[in-house]
Amino acid sequence: MKSGFVAVAGKPNVGKSTLINALMKRKVVIVSDKPQTTRNRINCVLTTPEAQIVLVDTPGIHKPLHKFGEYMVKIAVNALKGQDLILFLIDPIDMVRESDLNIAKIIKESNIPTILVINKIDAATPQQIQEAENRIKPVLEDSIIAEYKISALTGENLSELLEKIIEVLPEGPQYYPEDMTTDRPLAFMISEIIREKxxxxxxxxxxxxxxxxxxxxxxxxxxxxxxxxxxVERQSQKGIIIGQKGRMIKKIGMLARKELEAILDDKVYLDLYVKVKDKWRQKDSIIMNTIGLRDDLE
Ligand SMILES: Nc1nc2c(ncn2[C@@H]2O[C@H](COP(=O)(O)OP(=O)(O)OP(=O)(O)O)[C@@H](O)[C@H]2O)c(=O)[nH]1
Ligand SMILES: [Mg+2]
Structure with missing residues (x-):
């Protein structure tokens, strides 16, 4: 059996989580059109007859503005260490920027075999794709073992990418039970679904x-x-999350509940409370103890 850990890395919003869900052929991690959606390392386990691929979702690597952001970036960089393969995602529509070049440097220094993945080809022009390649490849040099142009959204070239991943993974043990899809506990996955809404x-x-x-x-x-x-961080934000006559929180709850009922295959009563935690993104005690980043920071 082939097996190994494949870190999916890139700046925020390039489509890392979308790609993982597409490869998994089911929604495992949350996705949004806003940057910095993913905040933790999340191992997603894809077991096929011939291989077990552990797709490691990571927060987008960016220039952090607060303590929480610093931790997210640290988690993402830590998540690359010791992996068998990196998929480095680029978004040609947003262009290759300083942040991509910085990630490329981190990847190069890691000495981990890397596949360059140019995503969103369904929406990018050929010129944008060409320009993205021209800008990123000189920085990566010989650390890339292959390159794929894909659309995580439409599925274009994903089977080819998956074949390549399996080809380059080493022979190895089955790391997780075959019916396991993620290493995160249920409570975490539920909180993510609510956060996605x-x-x-x-x-x-x-x-x-x-x-x-x-x-x-x-x-x-x-x-x-x-x-x-x-x-939330402020009283005014609490008002927005609750909404006029509680409309917003009801909507969040309703959408999350529907998804949870499908996952749990049971009726769900979802009881949501909004709490103001002043400047929580700057506070270690809250970030570590309640949001559960501790494991991946060490
Ligand atoms: N057109 C197009 N949009 C895509 C594609 N892949 C992802 N997107 C969109 O890009 C946005 C970001 O997707 P995510 O998967 O959340 O991106 P991410 O890299 O995980 O972002 P962070 O978790 O914030 O780092 C979403 O609106 C996706 O629908 C693609 O192949 N084509
Ligand atoms: Mg993500």
């Missing part, structure tokens, strides 16, 4: 000022009771 329904600073912590999951006779807290 907040990312979809709100704008500007709100999604980034929000964190979700699941406090209780109880299997009751005819439903699963889930209580979660939504952290």
């Amino acid at each position: 907040i990312f979809h329904l709100t704008s500007e600073e709100i999604p980034h000022s929000t964190a979700v912590v699941v406090e209780e999951i109880t299997d009751k006779e005819d439903l699963v009771y889930i209580r979660a807290e939504i952290y």
